Amino acid sequence: MSAVLTSEIVKTFANVHAVNGISLAVPDGEFMVLLGPSGCGKTTFLRIICGLERQTAGDVMIGGSVVNDIPPRARGVAMMFQSYGLYPHYKIRDNIAFPLRTQRVPRAEIEKRVEWASQLLSIGHLLDRRPRQLSGGERQRVALARALVREPTVLLLDEPLSNLDAKLRASARNEIKQFQQRVGTTTIYVTHDQVEAMGMGDRIAVIDRGMVRQVGTPTEIYDDPADRFVATFVGTPPMNLVAWNRGHVGFRPENFLPRDLIADSAVTEFSFRVDRSEYLGSERIVYGVLDGCDAAHEITAKLPPAHVAEESIRPGEWHSFAVRNSALCYFDYDGKRTNRH
């Protein structure tokens, strides 16, 4: 059964289509990531599921029933906000207890549940402090505890890691993912960060201009992009695109290697002029142009530095590079994926 099911959700703000017909099914227990550039409508879509915005058209179903006219508090959803939205005047204990108090849960039960949630996220020692006395990572855990204490059908997370510094973000990412697996709550996670999306999502829905471009596992999204937008949005550096037969052919930088590094014979060869290269320790990014292509159209190659010595690739030199034919993606003139070569 789908925990969340939306059909043809449209949201219009004064002639702007923020959400332009999103249909999405999130099965029970899944960790679904909504990935897209800022302003693509992913947060608006999340707020519609939550009930904080009313959609212009379309239906939202949660746990099998249509919830279009049901207020957020009765939808069985919990949401964690970008800046957490903790209540600054309440102690942590009261912050976590708040969603239970509004539902008039008996006092003893509240204490038990707060205890359970704070154990789960190991924030027991913070219960008598106030939000402003907590670090960013601690606040994030408190917000998660507050969201989970009601045991919601769906947990909605709106860019929960964007307020943390880079180091903390990596550990928090891991924590949320492990935690979700343990509790098994259906989760919808909004982010613009593809590393978060790839690392955390069971499945990813790539959203652009209010529409879903592709839904799939991280592997499908990366290896098998449905269109040019997905291909270039996911991956750092993004997929290289070369004009081809009125459309484009694309290949990932890590598949674009010196010819002699590929043992396979089913390859497509390119003549590649190296402009500059960056050594990043675990990899070397080489920038250049292809023979017969626009000189402003930069192509990147990601090379394993252990195999390619610095001296062998110098700026200005032409080299023979190749891509395995199986790693090539073809796109139509309108950007859709095609098998036509």
Add this chain to the structure above:
Amino acid sequence: MVAIAEKAARPASRLQFILDRPGVLGALFVSPAILYVLALVGVPFLLAIYYSLSAFTIYSQSYRFVGLRNFVDIVNDPVFRQTLLNTFVFTFGSQILGLILGKFGALMLLRPFPGRKLVRALIILPWAVPVALATVAWEWMFDSLYSVINWMLIALGIITRSHAPNWLGTPDLAMLCVIVVNAWRFFPFAIVIFLAGITAIPQDVLDAATVDGAGFWRRNYQIILPMIAPIVVVGLVFGIVFTFTDLSIVYLLTNGGPVNATSVLGYEGFQVGIISGDVAHGAAISLFMLPLLFVLVLVMLRMIRRQEI
């Protein structure tokens, strides 16, 4: 090049860049304000303290020191005790009414509706209109013969002409009138305070409360009010201090009457000290408020600090 280098090498006069020193420039900028406060607040204040401890009247200008006798005199005076009570009723009555009006006004002005900008501008008017002008208008509304309020109540059939209330002629009603007029003057300020406070609350917090199941009342009284309490308390301290020391509305509307029913400390101090010329007792009445206000302000500022922890 050589000439320039030599010029720079010469030691500059100690005073040449004196205005670049923050200490000097700061003191220079602040000094007019300090002089102003010292001359127009500090000196009269010290003078008032001295008057209150002396036997000074405008008829016998004696600086003879009499200790706290003036204070004992006024405390023994039933009119003064009534005045003191009136002052508390007037101040807290009008502040509470103003805060309630301000809270609801702010909630209304937060919702988008056609003409909101115009209403927002107009609502500041009671605050901006000169107090004398506004009070005269209110005086007409409360007039025993021409009261437009009574006219409406009669037209609606709520009261009859023979039972029409004499707003300013009945002690309790007169107090109600001065409270209403003062609240009317204070509430735009309260609206501004509430608007500033509410718009400063992060949207995430309000959304979180909605998702967590808080309805309108819970959101207002458990989330919004506690969060804006510090700024509201600051506004309230100002309101209380100004109302405690205010005499204009009472002076213009009721002259303290009927039979001292609306007399407040500021008005009484003015009556005794200036109109009657008993400067010593007038000063004592005026300064009677000082320790009260001082304690009040301290308590409130304490509350703010506790909120912030």
